[in-house]
Amino acid sequence: MIIGTCLIELHLPGNGSLKGKRSALKPLLTRLHREFNVSAAEVGRQDAWQSAEIALALVANEAGHAQTVLQRAVAWIEANRPDVQVVDYSIEVIA
Numbered sequence: 001m002i003i004g005t006c007l008i009e010l011h012l013p014g015n016g017s018l019k020g021k022r023s024a025l026k027p028l029l030t031r032l033h034r035e036f037n038v039s040a041a042e043v044g045r046q047d048a049w050q051s052a053e054i055a056l057a058l059v060a061n062e063a064g065h066a067q068t069v070l071q072r073a074v075a076w077i078e079a080n081r082p083d084v085q086v087v088d089y090s091i092e093v094i095a
Helices: 018-036 063-080
Strands: 002-011 039-044 051-060 085-094
Touching: 002 063, 018 039, 018 051, 018 063, 051 063, 063 085
Parallel strands: none
Antiparallel strands: 002 051, 002 085, 039 051
16 A cells, blocks of 8 residues: 655735635645545645645555656646645655
8 A cells, every 4th residue: 555645835826815715725625636536635824824735645556656646736736726836845655
């Protein structure tokens, strides 16, 4: 069993409230779950208006598959969500 995790630091430019942050993150997390079959949640910086930390996790049979899915998820955010900027991310695969 292989477990893949990805921690993503996001910047939400122009956001002025926690309500606005939630309205940007909730659809993002739902779409990541639907598109990539990963668990997705906000895990840090919950009180900051313009930054967020989200985590993705998945279970796979092969480490390469887990790595690929998580990298594709980050690339998808960068390509499809111009309202959210990926500041940094880290992927860890545990065998």
